[in-house]
Amino acid sequence: MISNKARYAFRALVAIAEAPAGEAMASADIARRYAIPHKFLEQILLDLRKAGILESRRGKSGGYTMLRPADTVTFGEVLRLFEGPLAPLPCLSRQAYRQCEDCVDERTCLIRREFGRAYDASRAVLDNRTIGDALSEGRQQGDEIRRSA
Template sequence: MLSQKAKYALRALLMLAERPPGTMVLAAEIAERQKVPRKFLELILLELKRDGLLVSQRGRNGGYCLARAPAGISFGQVVRLLDGPLAPLPCASVTAYRRCADCHDEHGCHIRLVMRRVRDSMAAILDNATLADALAGRVGDELLEDA
C-alpha cells in the first residue's frame, strides 16, 4: 500500500512539474496548496533533494524545483525511494530479495510466484509512469504497452 509520505511526495513533485523549469517554490506554498502538513512535507522535500530529485535554494527567491525534467522522474523511483521495494513479500523483491524464514521450497512456493507477478505488474506500471505522463493524462493502458 502506498504510504502517506509517498503520496505527499508525488503531490509535491506533480505541483513542481507544472511549473516552468527552474521555478522555485517555497515549501510553505506547496504545503498550503496541497493541504499537506508543512513540517512533514519539509522532511519529505529534504529526502527528495538528498536523492537528486529536487534542487533547493535559500534566500529571498529560494525554494524547491525539480532537478530534472518531469519526463525523467517515474512514479516507481519515488515510491521505492520513500516506501522501499514494490514487492509485497521480501522473497518476491528484485531490489531487496530476502528468503522467507518459514519457506521450505522457495522455487515451488505458489505464494512467492503470485507475489512476484504482483511486483512485476506494479513495476511495469510505476516505472513507466512519469510525472509528465500523469500531467498529460497518459496513465492508462498505453503504459503497459510501452513496458
C-alpha cells in the same frame, strides 16, 4: 496502501513540475495548496533533494525546482524512496531479498509465483510511468473537458 509521506511527495513533485520552467516553488505555498503540514513537507522535500530529484534555492525567489526532468522521475523510484522495497514477499525483492522462513523451494512455491505475477505487473507500471506522463495526461484530459464544455 501508500503512506501520507509518499502521497505528499507525489503532490509536491506534481506542483513543482507544473511550475513554469526555472521558477522555484516555495514549500509554504505547496503546503498551503495541498494542506500538508509544513514541517513534514520540509522533511519530504529534503529527502527528494538528497535523492537528486529536486534542487533548492535560497533567497527571495528561492524554493524548489526539478533537478531532473519530470519525465525521468518514475512513480516506482519515488515510492521506493519513501516506502522501501515494493515487493509483497521478501523472496521477490531485488533490494532486500531473503528467503521466506517457511519456504521449502522457491522454484515451486505457488504463493511466490502468484504474488510474483502481481508484483511484476505493478512494478512494470510504476517503473515505466513518470511524473511527466501523469502531467501530460492531466493536461490532455483538461483540454478535452474544455473542448466539450
